[in-house]
Amino acid sequence: MTDTDQTASGLARETALLLEGLGASLKAGDAIVVRSPIDGSVLARLAEAGADETTAAIGRADAAFRDWRRVPAPKRGELVRLLGEELRIHKAALGRLVSLEVGKITSEGLGEVQEMIDICDFAVGLSRQLYGLTIATERPNHRMMETWHPIGVVGVISAFNFPVAVWSWNAALAFVCGNSVVWKPSEKTPLTALAVAAIFERAVARFRAEGGTAPDGLLEVVVGGRASGEALVDDPRVPLVSATGSTVMGRAVGPRLAKRFARAILELGGNNAAIVCPSADLDLTLRGVAFAAMGTAGQRCTTLRRLFVHYSVYDRLVPRLKKAYGSVKIGNPLEVGTLVGPLIDERAFTAMQAALAAATKAGGTVTGGARATVAGCEGGFYVAPALVEMPEQCGPVVEETFAPILYVMRYSDFDEVIRLHNAVPQGLSSSIFTTDMREAERFVSAEGSDCGIANVNIGPSGAEIGGAFGGEKETGGGREAGSDSWKAYMRRTTNTVNYGTTLPLAQGVVFDVE
Template structure:
């Protein structure tokens, strides 16, 4: 079946591609293996020069790249430009810092004397070709945050991108080629999900990283474990956004709107469950609802659009089912809750606020991937923390409080890979990113991310 690029704002098929056959996959795997043997031996300075060149090209081509992303998955054009700029920033960060992050580690001689060594140290060595199975929601950023550290560490990359963003996938491959990376250092595999397991099991693939759904993560992790290969998973999230009485309420509301509808609400780290102390609940909910209702829905190519379409018809339909289930079981729709009038083509859904959500509703436990927020009232910090942790996911969290004791309590007890105080969750190249529970394992970005796909080698000299 052809791989199609479809504009979610109109439903128009933009371009189709034939997936690789067995011979095409074999050619690219052989090319990756050959490229690794050369790339792994290049000095950091040479890799950094190439990575800087790629970042410069991305900056130069930002408008073209942004429009391709918007056409394929519907994010507002302004957000697509920002994504391209963020990618260039991360590429430069790894180009400038990889050598120091992977420098040999030398324990104090006194600590290893009784091992019989005259000298001992740790070296980080690249593993080989790494397969990345990536999602559509941040189609450049998700790939670059894997590719930049992997290539700078001396690995080579194989990308199986989401099937609805093939043009973006090919643009990333072309970017690294134009920057001068040797043939085979980064390749896109236009294949369906049914071909992924065979690639993971191929002897030439050293490891796999996936960002995506929990079912996809389970399948990839199972295949990797069966082959005894390293895997890193970043899966779903149902991030809490806790507002306590000491919060700057105006800032908390404004940030809450951005945190919920970023990328049209299609972000694993978007705030989804708004847990508000009873002392400020009424004021927060009223202001938050009005701000969500005021957002402008429209063509993502329009500079004034706040919320564009969902990336797929299925995604829109799944979101509708969650809202209808909640409504049927007694939730109150404060705003939204339907397809917007005047947008009969494309996969649009209104920014929506639900209150009165209970554990009997699917939306209480399932991830909402779209511009739908649930707001809960809690009596105190203990109830807020318990509700924040009442989810199978644990990607990140947001807490609004200026009380140091409350902050320390959340740092200690929140079940998440991150906690952001008085702001919204965001990824940054210098900070580790990843989750706990069913949000996955392993870390991306920072020194932790670049070391995930390195062979941590003990060197002992007698």
């Protein structure tokens, strides 16, 4: 046993205690090794669910759906309300587990659980608002309307960087809409998923104790790799799959779902940009850019990766940014005051270094980016966030590197910077810093940002659950969480009721038979 492979390490012991306290059930094995990015130590070794186990889980979820869809929506909302209560009770423990398994600083680990609580609150209200329309009809003594019905088993494939929150955006809505859920978490972060499954079972037990009817199999968690993912994507009993991950993953998942005419909610890459205009409040801009670019060690899909600064304020803002980059505390995310924790693994670090080398070759000037040494955490991959001044938008700037790299470029013309802003394949999130109303309004107009999220005087990250989350182009086009995203988890039926004694046809068609 090596120093970085100690299943009896301090972090492993704490993880085991947290999982035990939350009631999580682990299937031990050797196929999936879960390491903490904090120090590289092994937290657990798990068995891997293959295609057969995933198919069996889908079968149980399908049977559960057939019972759950008969439960009135407000009653389904009561189960989600109880889930929110259980998450409040166990917020500290689950948030700590997120930090241990993902390497997030304490406030971000707790913040992820708060997102789960918030979406539960949203979904509870939604359970009484699954509204259809009454539609004007041209035929006398007829009524036309639309109704919404549960769709079936919802597959959720989540990524390592938000191991539980993104699941909840999907699952809370899926449950109140009358669906069951099969969840395949990232192989890098399955422990938090198993903990959430245990918390959900606590909510189910309370729901049943209060007289509610909840079938077994309402939530199935499969800890597996490619085989389980393919089984989930290909199974005809799963009419909807929500998948979060890279664009490469989306290119594999999307066509497979389309082949069998299933629905896809794809949340893929983001190469998010911000524009700093001449009138920008630079103090506010500094804070907004710093969090958006360095928060979560650059491992958010909404991380700020491109910054266009007007030439008139460039020399006032960029030196201040460099100072902030040089002073930010990098270290163990469990320690008070740490703002930047580790990258998820060595592969992420290697990709970051390759991107910085490519940027240098393209004429960029790099500040930061070196590996950082953190006492007691030598097995982790800590890195100084990198600020790269680029002569133009080229090479690695148009690609997403999932690491804390901010490419900074000057601009002079507003029309041109909008064009550059949109001239990348991704289209998730965006922002502009300005006090000029015309610039702000144009940015959020049809001829402005082409992203699914467009912000003014805040960074591109830190979305709230009340709005629909998702993006365009290679980001996949999916929408999760708030607004009317619930409609993706239901099927729509248009109904026409004839309460008269004649049969007039639409469009004036006459078809009389004796």
